[in-house]
Amino acid sequence: MEALVKKRIKQVLKGDQNAFGEIIELYKDRVFQICYRMLGNRHEAEDMAQEAFIRAYVNISRFNIELKFSTWLYRIATNLCIDRIRKKKPDYYLDAEVPGTEGLNMYSQIPANTKLPEEDVESLELQAMIQQEISKLPEKYRAVIVLKYIEELSLNEISEILELPLGTVKTRIHRGREALRKQLRYV
Amino acid sequence: MTCPTRIIEYMHEYLDEEIEVNHREELKKHLQECEECAIHFHQLKKTIALVQSTSHIQAPASFTENVMAMLPKEQKRVTFRR
Numbered sequence: 001m002e003a004l005v006k007k008r009i010k011q012v013l014k015g016d017q018n019a020f021g022e023i024i025e026l027y028k029d030r031v032f033q034i035c036y037r038m039l040g041n042r043h044e045a046e047d048m049a050q051e052a053f054i055r056a057y058v059n060i061s062r063f064n065i066e067l068k069f070s071t072w073l074y075r076i077a078t079n080l081c082i083d084r085i086r087k088k089k090p091d092y093y094l095d096a097e098v099p100g101t102e103g104l105n106m107y108s109q110i111p112a113n114t115k116l117p118e119e120d121v122e123s124l125e126l127q128a129m130i131q132q133e134i135s136k137l138p139e140k141y142r143a144v145i146v147l148k149y150i151e152e153l154s155l156n157e158i159s160e161i162l163e164l165p166l167g168t169v170k171t172r173i174h175r176g177r178e179a180l181r182k183q184l185r186y187v
Numbered sequence: 188m189t190c191p192t193r194i195i196e197y198m199h200e201y202l203d204e205e206i207e208v209n210h211r212e213e214l215k216k217h218l219q220e221c222e223e224c225a226i227h228f229h230q231l232k233k234t235i236a237l238v239q240s241t242s243h244i245q246a247p248a249s250f251t252e253n254v255m256a257m258l259p260k261e262q263k264r265v266t267f268r269r
Binding site for chain 1 (some may be wrong): 196199202203227230231233234235237238239240241242243244245246247250251253254255257258259260
């Protein structure tokens with residue numbers, strides 16, 4: 001995958017904009033997912049994921065081709081989300097959607113007129129609840145938890161994405177886990 | 188709680204798969220003796236399982252076309268020709 005991406009990046013650098021479309025196709029789901037789990041809102045996640053790809057395109061000449069592209073791309077996406085969270089007004093939560101539900105409904109592929117089996121409803125509620133608790137984490141813990149447990153990235157990769165020392169990443173993961181444990185222990 | 192704070196640290200080392208053998212042994216022994224810490228450890232593992240159980244979601248349809256339509260035109264070509 002990395003080799004293919006590098007080939008496409010070289011094409012983009014030569015002015016072939018369409019090659020960037022292939023890069024978007026390869027990474028759109030993962031970037032969207034990072035944004036969605038960071039922000040807890042589909043609409044905002046789409047905005048931020050789009051912005052991440054636009055920034056990657058505009059700055060592609062600054063990308064060091066020797067490095068892993070996904071690390072660089074995820075860094076752009078997480079930084080955008082962290083900035084967005086910090087800029088949010090406290091009253092944001094008053095009109096926020098219930099996090100976690102919309103995306104799941106859309107992709108559960110159940111016909112609209114079919115009644116949901118009970119366990120699916122429970123599962124959707126549980127998923128919404130988990131997302132809500134992730135959304136309550138301070139952004140510095142949220143980023144590491146999303147990258148570690150939803151994107152399943154290694155501690156070293158997370159350290160590179162967030163440009164933080166490995167020790168700091170570990171501390172944040174530990175605190176994030178403890179904070180979530182307190183919220184989710186009676187589930 | 189009278190348990191040494193290092194027990195919680197060992198739990199996290201274990202969860203990061205970076206625990207040393209002697210820490211692992213001490214943790215294991217402690218968890219067999221201390222119910223409170225055993226529950227704590229169980230809750231941490233359950234929390235991780237819950238977070239991991241969230242469905243993987245996909246980018247909206249037409250995401251790529253939308254981004255492509257928003258890309259600045261010609262910019263790369265100009266820099267390249269310089």
